[in-house]
Amino acid sequence: MKAAIYPGSFDPVTFGHIDIIKRAATIFDTLIVSVLNNERKSSLFSVDERVKLLREVTKDIPNVEIDSFDGLLVDYAAKKDVHVVVRGLRAITDFEYELQNAQTNRLLSKGELDTMFLTTSLEYAYLSSSAVKEIARFGGDISACVPKYEEQIIIDKLNSLK
Numbered sequence: 619m620k621a622a623i624y625p626g627s628f629d630p631v632t633f634g635h636i637d638i639i640k641r642a643a644t645i646f647d648t649l650i651v652s653v654l655n656n657e658r659k660s661s662l663f664s665v666d667e668r669v670k671l672l673r674e675v676t677k678d679i680p681n682v683e684i685d686s687f688d689g690l691l692v693d694y695a696a697k698k699d700v701h702v703v704v705r706g707l708r709a710i711t712d713f714e715y716e717l718q719n720a721q722t723n724r725l726l727s728k729g730e731l732d733t734m735f736l737t738t739s740l741e742y743a744y745l746s747s748s749a750v751k752e753i754a755r756f757g758g759d760i761s762a763c764v765p766k767y768e769e770q771i772i773i774d775k776l777n778s779l780k
């Protein structure tokens with residue numbers, strides 16, 4: 619059984635993430651999509667809320683599991699006995715950060731953890747969770763960015779913080 623972990627902040631999950639999830643789920647027997655619990659990064663949604671959103675939008679993909687983790691990705695992957703990380707690459711601007719993370723993870727894991735990159739589909743190349751929050755904050759239309767299920771949840775969350 620080949621398994622992979624797709625880690626991220628997913629604050630919130632977008633069509634760009636879902637595109638990577640769907641494609642990675644056809645390559646691996648099991649794909650664990652895992653939300654990083656990063657107390658140093660301020661997020662719109664709590665980890666539990668992000669897990670719930672991810673479960674809902676991936677409920678029709680049978681080989682996807684949703685989870686969360688703290689600390690180093692290499693430790694989490696070792697605990698899960700998974701040796702491949704999946705990440706999406708949107709543009710060259712992502713590359714340096716992703717390369718650094720991938721090399722660090724190989725070093726820390728003594729070669730046990732590799733990273734596989736999928737290039738984001740072109741229609742989502744400029745989509746990011748930050749852009750979704752910015753558009754929604756100013757009353758813009760986010761229907762091209764996130765599934766219908768999420769739209770009102772994002773708007774309500776932003777309104778609750780006003």
Ligand code: PNS
Binds near residue numbers: 626628690691719723
């Ligand atoms: O969606 P993001 O915020 O770009 O995801 C970044 C993530 C979660 C993949 C990355 O920050 C991560 O793996 N953090 C866990 C901490 C860690 O292992 N750091 C060492 C790699 S430099």
